[in-house]
Amino acid sequence: MAAAPVAAGSGAGRGRRSAATVAAWGGWGGRPRPGNILLQLRQGQLTGRGLVRAVQFTETFLTERDKQSKWSGIPQLLLKLHTTSHLHSDFVECQNILKEISPLLSMEAMAFVTEERKLTQETTYPNTYIFDLFGGVDLLVEILMRPTISIRGQKLKISDEMSKDCLSILYNTCVCTEGVTKRLAEKNDFVIFLFTLMTSKKTFLQTATLIEDILGVKKEMIRLDEVPNLSSLVSNFDQQQLANFCRILAVTISEMDTGNDDKHTLLAKNAQQKKSLSLGPSAAEINQAALLSIPGFVERLCKLATRKVSESTGTASFLQELEEWYTWLDNALVLDALMRVANEESEHNPGASEENGLPHTSARTQLPQSMKIMHEIMYKLEVLYVLCVLLMGRQRNQVHRMIAEFKLIPGLNNLFDKLIWRKHSASALVLHGHNQNCDCSPDITLKIQFLRLLQSFSDHHENKYLLLNNQELNELSAISLKANIPEVEAVLNTDRSLVCDGKRGLLTRLLQVMKKEPAESSFRFWQARAVESFLRGTTSYADQMFLLKRGLLEHILYCIVDSECKSRDVLQSYFDLLGELMKFNVDAFKRFNKYINTDAKFQVFLKQINSSLVDSNMLVRCVTLSLDRFENQVDMKVAEVLSECRLLAYISQVPTQMSFLFRLINIIHVQTLTQENVSCLNTSLVILMLARRKDRLPLYLRLLQRMEHSKKYPGFLLNNFHNLLRFWQQHYLHKDKDSTCLENSSCISFSYWKETVSILLNPDRQSPSALVSYIEEPYMDIDRDFTEE
DSSP states (O other): OOOOOOOTTOHHHHHOOOHHHHHHHTSTTOOOOTTHHHHHHHHHHHHSOSOOSGGGSOHHHHHHHHHHHOOTTHHHHHHHHHHHTSTTOOSHHHHHHHHHHHHHHHHHHHHHHSTTHHHHTTSOOHHHHHHHHTTHHHHHHHHHTGGGOEETTEEOOOOHHHHHHHHHHHHHHHHHSTTHHHHHHTOHHHHHHHHHGGGSHHHHHHHHHHHHHHHHHOSSOOOGGGSTTHHHHHHTOOHHHHHHHHHHHHHHSSOTTOTTGGGSBHHHHHHHHHHHHHHOSOHHHHHHHHHHTSTTHHHHHHHHHHOOGGGSOOOSSHHHHHHHHHHHHTTSOHHHHHHHHHHHHHHHSTTOBOTTSOBOHHHHHHHHHHHHHHHHHHHHHHHHHHHHHHHTSTTHHHHHHHHHHTTHHHHHHHHIIIIITOOOOTTOOOOTTOOTTSTTSHHHHHHHHHHHHHHHHHTTOGGGGGGSBHHHHHHHHHHHHHTTOOOOHHHHHOOGGGSBOSSSOHHHHHHHHHHHSOTTOTHHHHHHHHHHHHHOSSOOHHHHHHHHTTTHHHHHHIIIIISOOOOHHHHHHHHHHHHHHHTTOHHHHHHHHHHSOSHHHHHHHHHHHHHOHHHHHHHHHHHHHHHHHHHTOOOHHHHHHHHHOHHHHHHHSHHHHHHHHHHHHHTOOGGGOBTTTHHHHHHHHHHHHHHHHTTOHHHHHHHHHHHHHHTTOTTHHHHHHHHHHHHHHHHHTTOHHHHHHHHHHHTSOHHHHHHHHHHHTOOOTTOTTOGGGGSOGGGOOOOOOOOOO
16 A cells, blocks of 8 residues: 655655655665666556655755756645645646646656657656656546545535546657556446546546547456446537547457458357357347447448538637647657648748738638538548448348438438549649558558448448449349349339439449559459449349449459569459359359450460469459350350350360369468458369269269379378368358358359268368368378367
8 A cells, every 4th residue: 555645745655654755765864876766756657665655755955866867846846736636626637736747747748759759759758757756647537536526415516627637648748658548447447437527528638638549458358338438428419529439449349359350260260259159149249239330320420431521510710620630640750741741832922921921811711611621521430430330230131221211322322522532733742751652641541441431331231232323223224124034123212212312322432443543553453343243143134234234344454464463462452343243144254354365465364364363253253154154054045155265165174173282282271260361162072063964973983083183292292181171161051141142153052062072171081072081090180170270
């Protein structure tokens, strides 16, 4: 327990000193040892024992040491702050002391987030460090939480101004001093209490910024259902506050450690899912449910996401807008951005300056509008992220219905040209230390978040047709009518009052910018993913033709072949999109053959496919499935394509199929299977299922055995495949969604998938279709446990 305070000049203080104070002085009447106090305070901070606060020293002692150590009087101020912040205080003097402390720390915080950071990041920030070391952080937490204490049935109150000062000082200390944010994150009651401070507009921004930093380092996710009166708190936010609040929500509704979701092994994911089932819903799922239970929450998010810049409520004054914008940018240097915009205008208007050195009035009057646009972009970033996460959560269908009802998609369509995909101006504001083309700039991040939302919205959901306008929906109907095929039921069921308006729908606008995108643009990956999600699920001829008529196939082939794209991520997304676009579609294969019209072009295309089967295997699967269907059709148009198309002729060769099969099995193992590469296993199964249909499964297994022997490693491939198929059974037979996806994408019933795997795993060595029949006894190794190595 901390020693009792020793007040300067008190009789008790002169007669008795705490053991800690004596030790700090080096004994009775001794002189202070240089560095000894800071060392002991640091030790006390770590252990919670000994010296932990300024109140354990006399003011005389602190003043004497301050002369030597140059502590800027911070320990003495903390001593006074403790004395004036007792339960029965009126807090007037307390607030005055905070006003003295605040500028001492804010200067260091400003240095930390400005250009000076480069020069000072190797050094400490003495004021914030001393403030924390002498117990300032804990003292401010106690002061802020005074309203939670009741005296004789009445709760204590502190002014919003004082709360604001405390929050600002805490935030500045977190910025400059390592470990402070983590310590605050461990105080769960304090974190929950902070949410209650957002009820006041005066303290909202400071509170939201501090909470965001704390939640960013908190080991365990906070539960929103523990926040007192969450529903009324959120419902009373104005639109600007709600947008800011979305920054906090982004941390509370996302599953922890999902940054590299595709890179996590399926073994680890399955183990985690089993654990989660026994534990019940995760904190993120509970938080999503809590938000969705708030009346009007999703509707307000949709309004925020789709409002135009002119509709956003302006701030009362330039200084207020500046302060709020700076809060948004965090360490993105608002001053640099302001000066650059002003300087650029000065260069265009030389001599247009005032006596005080500020740019001409026109620059200052334009500046708030630039800030307003950036404000709106950064608001929308967070709002779109929250909507995207909710769309992927357990209540996906509920969120889908609400998003459709509140016209999010047509609203985003109206913003597409003027805000989302707007042209950059010369003075476009970007984050400090970055440029307009950097993935971290707000403009870039908004585009990527927008594309991720479209991907989540379209993926395996009939609401995807809201991305079109009425004329485009009519075009889909006309395509089906001309092809003499039934119209897609989801198109017929689409509520025409909820679709995009204007000359072009959102999907068509996306295709237009996609075709104009520079070769090495990072957007290509996300654009392709968003368009591919529109095609996913049960193959729709009308959907494919809609995109083919807009030149999408030729654009993809240009990127793969003519521009010889080098980015693996972009190539994978383009191969996946090409596969969905061409699957079972004779017209698409005709267009492919027309574009890839020379052997040289075809060899470049094959080189790209073979350079990484993890990236291209979905295309291989789609072409293999299409070949099988075409071979079973009696149609002159199909026969013509079969005889002329280089790609179909190439895939039809057994040596080609065996080469793909061998490599697909060889590049994956149970321990390395992820959501990204498990498609290689399913593609190998598609090749073998189609072989089984033709009674050629034993032939393919015998050829694999020969290929093993030719590589001088008998058994290594088939043992690996056996283990992979055992894992496949464990993984897919308990996941309805995955099995449905396999069935829809391949047009092969899931029962046939299961039967084929069972036949391959048959333990009878006499069975001609069982893997074990082709593994010689000395090389048999099929009973491995599936554990992470």
